[in-house]
Amino acid sequence: MSDRRMKFPYTFSAKIAQFPLRFYLKNQWVWRYYFISLVACSPVFIAISRLANSPANKAKWAEMKRKELAEHHH
Incomplete structure (x- = not known):
């Protein structure tokens, strides 16, 4: 950057480039629990x-x- x-x-690309993703991943609980629940x-x-498609x-x-x-x- x-x-x-x-x-x-x-512009859309400028918005993406300036979005503080690291801040959100570090400070919001939703992201952490989203990945934990996904696993x-x-x-x-x-x-x-597998049962439905057997x-x-x-x-x-x-x-x-x-x-x-x-x-x-x-």
Whole structure:
């Protein structure tokens, strides 16, 4: 970053360049707990995704949709 800063950063890139990200990461609890919760919740989300996308569940879902479609056509 150069020494000549804009008095008001009116371009998007100037706003990004002058944003005090380090200050926010250091002084706000939300950022710290966001990353901790992301790590803590990832195994749960992965397990749910694997269960939802399993071949048995996909077959069950297709059968339910087939029955639903058959009811609407009669």
